[in-house]
Amino acid sequence: MRALIKDKPVRGATLTDLPLPEIGEEDLLVRVQAAAICGTDIHIYQWNDYASSRIRLPLLFGHEYAAEVVEVGKRVKNFRKGDRVAAETHVPCGHCFQCTTGLQHICRDMKILGVHLDGAFAEYSVLPAVCAWKLDPAISSEIGATLEPFGIGVHALSKTKPAGKKVIVFGCGPIGIYAQMAARFSGAEVVIGVDVSGERLAMARKMGTDIVLNPKEMTVQDEVDRITHGAGMDIVVELTGNRGVVNDAAKTLRRGGEMVLVGLYSGPVEIDLVNNVIYKEATVYGVTGRIMWETWWTAQSMLLTGRMDISPVITHRFDLANYDQAFVLAESAASGKILFTI
Ligand SMILES: [Zn+2]
Ligand SMILES: [Zn+2]
The missing domain is CATH 3.90.180.10 (Medium-chain alcohol dehydrogenases, catalytic domain)
Structure with missing residues (x-):
């Protein structure tokens, strides 16, 4: 063969x-x-x-x-x-x-x-x-x-309750876009995608993401403050695996919000836990792969509705x-x- x-x-x-x-x-x-x-x-x-x-x-x-x-x-x-x-x-x-x-x-x-x-x-x-x-x-x-990478996006969002919430996803590669689609499908009020690649942001927009932000062109934190009137995002999903991004991502989280970490970093990461997690009483989830077979059932069911292509x-x-x-x-x-x- x-x-x-x-x-x-x-x-x-x-x-x-x-x-x-x-x-x-x-x-x-x-x-x-x-x-x-x-x-x-x-x-x-x-x-x-x-x-x-x-x-x-x-x-x-x-x-x-x-x-x-x-x-x-x-x-x-x-x-x-x-x-x-x-x-x-x-x-x-x-x-x-x-x-x-x-x-x-x-x-x-x-x-x-x-x-x-x-x-x-x-x-x-x-x-x-x-x-x-x-x-x-x-x-x-x-x-x-x-379905395997789609399942990672579905699994990431399944840790949270996105209905009626403001969701931001750092990273607009395929898994980031799947995560954004899963958030929209699950009833998020607004979904924001962040990436430095214009092509990827265009794909996110095409697939239904409400707002795309390019950190090369603006400060993501300022935009989030404007969009949420200073409150911050309910749900933050980190998919870039970029050590420099994780603090920026955490800063966009509102007090009492949920953060899902999926991207893989190339080494230990320094993060301001006091201000970004402890004082915020944030809930932080690590996500890897897909739950067998719960995530697969959910992912397939989402597609079979015909409301998600x-x-x-x-x-x-x-x-x-x-x-x-x-x-x-x-x-x-x-x-x-x-x-x-x-
Ligand atoms: Zn893979
Ligand atoms: Zn085992």
Whole structure:
């Protein structure tokens, strides 16, 4: 099968031929239909510290995907050949404290598809059945491939009660835009998106965000003060993972507000807890991945209402052969979700 692998500890990737993978008794063999590029894949492609400290080569990478089941492991009961599935990236151990208390998504022995286990930038992939989400017939495989990042946005907002609230999201990459859409869908009074990329802000506007702010052109705090008459935002979602942004984000939070931290920082972060959290009696949530399977049910239900169309967030499609072009575009931040159609 054709497969895009990472086999050298330098920038780039290699398109190669691999034998069809063998599956275990609790796995599915799936034929990949669409796979999206995620920030993690960019790290792997670039081979920066994040990638080199986590990954053993060679690796078949790519983890946001939808596929058709072509072979079912002996002990798998709830899937058949021909089922269309999306992949939950976090593979839980099934036995630890978290796994046995409904917190599989933060399993202490978690493996990640396309990071610790072979992924899906290929014609076929092995998907542990425990991580397979059966796609509703009304959901296309392209949308299926983006349910994983969409789910992070949905999960982030689900920590809060956005109805009638003022919500600000720092970061207008795909997950930021999904979070803004989830806030609007959930009845937020006003949704603000913040980013330094004009393209990304334009996408946020297109997808229904009420107000977009570019910190290169104004002081976000001043704008928020103007919009909220000095009160601050009810809900702040931080998705940039930029250490410089987190304090600015926290300053926009109103007293008694809720802050959701999702973006991943490259190291320890200095934050003024006294003024931004303690005196404000703020509630701060950390969010990672998606709750299995609660977030997936919520995400799918939102889409099935027909009142939320996330398909325009997919802006580019590539064949695997053009992977270099796809990754250079993904690095530029001048795109929404980029898919390999396989
Ligand atoms: Zn991802
Ligand atoms: Zn576990």
